[in-house]
Amino acid sequence: MRNFFILLKHELRMLLISPPTYIAAVLFLGLMGFLYWAILRGMINAPEESLPIVQFLRIFWIPVFFVVPLLTMRSIAGERSTGTLDTLMTTPTSRLAVILSKFAGAYTFYMLLWLATLSFPLIAATFFPSSAVNCNMLEPASIIGGFTFLALSGILFISIGIFASSITRSQLVAGMLSFTTLFVVIIGGQQLGNIAESGGDLSSWVSELVNYLQIFQHLDDFSHGIIDTRPFFYYTSIGMLLLGLSTLVIEAKA
Amino acid sequence: METIPSIRVENLTRQFGGLTAIKDVSFTVNRGEVVGFLGPNGAGKSTTMRILSGIMPATSGSAWVSGVAVAQNPYLVKQRVGYMPENNPLPDDMRVIEYLRFRAQLKGVSSRMLRDTVQEVMETCDLARTARRKIIGTLSKGFRQRVGIADALLGNPEVIIMDEPTIGLDPHQIQGIRKLIDNLRGRLTVVLSSHILPEIERSCDRVIIINRGRIVTSGTSDSLRQEFLPGNRFELQVAGTERSVTEALAAKGFKVQILQSETREDTILNLTLCAEGNGELGPQLIAALNGAPNCTLRSLAPRVPNLEEIFLEATKRSWEEIIDSSKTKPVAIAKS
Numbered sequence: 001m002r003n004f005f006i007l008l009k010h011e012l013r014m015l016l017i018s019p020p021t022y023i024a025a026v027l028f029l030g031l032m033g034f035l036y037w038a039i040l041r042g043m044i045n046a047p048e049e050s051l052p053i054v055q056f057l058r059i060f061w062i063p064v065f066f067v068v069p070l071l072t073m074r075s076i077a078g079e080r081s082t083g084t085l086d087t088l089m090t091t092p093t094s095r096l097a098v099i100l101s102k103f104a105g106a107y108t109f110y111m112l113l114w115l116a117t118l119s120f121p122l123i124a125a126t127f128f129p130s131s132a133v134n135c136n137m138l139e140p141a142s143i144i145g146g147f148t149f150l151a152l153s154g155i156l157f158i159s160i161g162i163f164a165s166s167i168t169r170s171q172l173v174a175g176m177l178s179f180t181t182l183f184v185v186i187i188g189g190q191q192l193g194n195i196a197e198s199g200g201d202l203s204s205w206v207s208e209l210v211n212y213l214q215i216f217q218h219l220d221d222f223s224h225g226i227i228d229t230r231p232f233f234y235y236t237s238i239g240m241l242l243l244g245l246s247t248l249v250i251e252a253k254a
Numbered sequence: 255m256e257t258i259p260s261i262r263v264e265n266l267t268r269q270f271g272g273l274t275a276i277k278d279v280s281f282t283v284n285r286g287e288v289v290g291f292l293g294p295n296g297a298g299k300s301t302t303m304r305i306l307s308g309i310m311p312a313t314s315g316s317a318w319v320s321g322v323a324v325a326q327n328p329y330l331v332k333q334r335v336g337y338m339p340e341n342n343p344l345p346d347d348m349r350v351i352e353y354l355r356f357r358a359q360l361k362g363v364s365s366r367m368l369r370d371t372v373q374e375v376m377e378t379c380d381l382a383r384t385a386r387r388k389i390i391g392t393l394s395k396g397f398r399q400r401v402g403i404a405d406a407l408l409g410n411p412e413v414i415i416m417d418e419p420t421i422g423l424d425p426h427q428i429q430g431i432r433k434l435i436d437n438l439r440g441r442l443t444v445v446l447s448s449h450i451l452p453e454i455e456r457s458c459d460r461v462i463i464i465n466r467g468r469i470v471t472s473g474t475s476d477s478l479r480q481e482f483l484p485g486n487r488f489e490l491q492v493a494g495t496e497r498s499v500t501e502a503l504a505a506k507g508f509k510v511q512i513l514q515s516e517t518r519e520d521t522i523l524n525l526t527l528c529a530e531g532n533g534e535l536g537p538q539l540i541a542a543l544n545g546a547p548n549c550t551l552r553s554l555a556p557r558v559p560n561l562e563e564i565f566l567e568a569t570k571r572s573w574e575e576i577i578d579s580s581k582t583k584p585v586a587i588a589k590s
Contacts, residue, residue: 003360006356006359006360007360010356014345014347014348017347018347082343082345083339083341083343084343084344084345086309086339086343087337087339087343087344087357087405088360089309090307090308090309090332090335090336090337090339091332091357091360091361092329092330092332092333092360092361092362093360094329
């Protein structure tokens with residue numbers, strides 16, 4: 001446990017001193033700021049059903065596809081290819097602490113990036129107070145719900161990235177692998193849902209299962225303030241499973 | 255406690271799929287010894303070292319580090335072993351002192367002791383004044399190597415294992431590393447591997463030669479000399495012919511074998527010969543050649559075979575054994 005905190009401190013420090021961190025942050029915030037602005041503009045022209053923050057969170061998958069692979073692909077694959085994973089293994093540190101510290105480091109940064117996007121509605125509300133009230137820009141239920149969703153789904157997404165990084169030596173392969181897996185998990189779930197709806201005659205347990213994998217459905221529920229325990233279970237259990245598997249992988253492939 | 259060897263290895267075998275990296279390796283290293291692991295590339299040096307430091311499990315066999323079984327208690331073993339891997343991987347974007355602090359913390363040095371411990375190893379490795387706050391990526395290879403050794407020394411290990419510590423260094427740096435190893439002698443058990451032979455010969459008390467995953471031989475370089483290249487060797491320069499030398503020596507009752515002969519100018523020969531006999535052979539040979547007709551002795555010097563020759567001889571012998579055993583097998587089948 002002590003080693004976990006030492007490693008986490010090291011991870012965060014390395015994130016802070018490496019330039020790619022800042023590049024990723026600038027790109028992420030620039031893109032998201034632009035998208036938020038586009039949403040607000042759209043709302044001026046035509047009235048929309050949902051709140052701007054809900055619409056904004058609905059496009060969470062765009063940054064996830066590039067930020068998560070970029071954040072995690074280096075974590076273990078990079079250490080393995082430079083050989084520093086070996087030196088880490090020679091210290092009395094458990095494998096689990098290594099994986100968990102990598103996960104916690106990337107997760108902290110991922111969440112910090114998302115929290116920084118909260119500044120968009122805040123900025124908009126400071127400069128245009130009247131429209132902020134009209135559009136319910138700072139609706140607390142949606143924000144809390146939406147960010148709970150981000151925090152939960154982040155566990156799954158980051159652990160997918162860590163797992164992809166743990167099974168290979170090449171950062172490129174790790175990045176591609178986590179990108180495609182994320183794509184399948186996020187878009188594939190939605191497609192399954194579409195098929196299930198169009199088919200209509202699926203037995204009840206299959207549609208239950210399909211519903212369980214609907215990440216967009218979870219987002220809608222959370223951002224309307226409905227906090228369900230099933231997604232909690234889905235994201236944390238699969239996340240833990242992947243982190244456990246990564247631990248086994250680095251134990252076997254040391 | 256005195257009787258427990260620092261490292262004991264018994265019948266260690268490691269296979270990678272169909273490939274056997276090491277087979278039935280057994281040896282012991284006593285406390286305070288500096289032992290050199292010698293072998294050509296791919297002989298199994300790194301594999302043995304990785305198993306000893308607890309990173310890699312063995313396929314079969316057992317290893318103990320100061321009485322603790324590596325397979326059963328890798329956690330405890332890692333606390334007692336300082337390991338420097340091959341090529342000495344280091345993070346390029348950290349400062350030396352930051353890196354060593356981080357490593358010391360990971361090795362369980364308490365935060366109260368941290369400052370002193372790091373300072374101590376930096377002084378031992380001559381890093382304290384010159385490279386303290388430098389970024390590792392900008393260091394020269396010699397300094398990087400020192401950082402690696404400093405890292406291995408952190409956390410008071412009993413055994414230090416270094417995989418090729420002098421690879422790619424210039425002679426000055428090699429000398430520096432050798433001095434450093436000399437400093438550690440007696441305090442710690444040091445195991446190092448190399449294929450730079452003079453290096454091992456100078457810094458190690460004992461040599462273990464390994465080839466094709468098996469231990470070929472082990473001992474001090476003197477005892478290996480006796481075993482692999484017995485007899486007294488001399489290098490002499492004479493004005494005369496090869497035949498006149500052998501005849502002159504045979505007349506005095508010396509049994510000699512000419513190993514190497516090289517003609518310099520027209521009549522001057524450089525000979526390397528192996529003579530059998532006891533006592534001071536040098537003066538006797540000089541006396542024998544002095545009175546000889548048709549040949550004049552110009553110089554004579556005893557020649558001590560260096561580790562390189564021993565190594566070549568030992569690995570050659572182990573190759574021959576392998577070839578012999580593979581040859582004898584079909585014959586045995588044919589007979590039956």
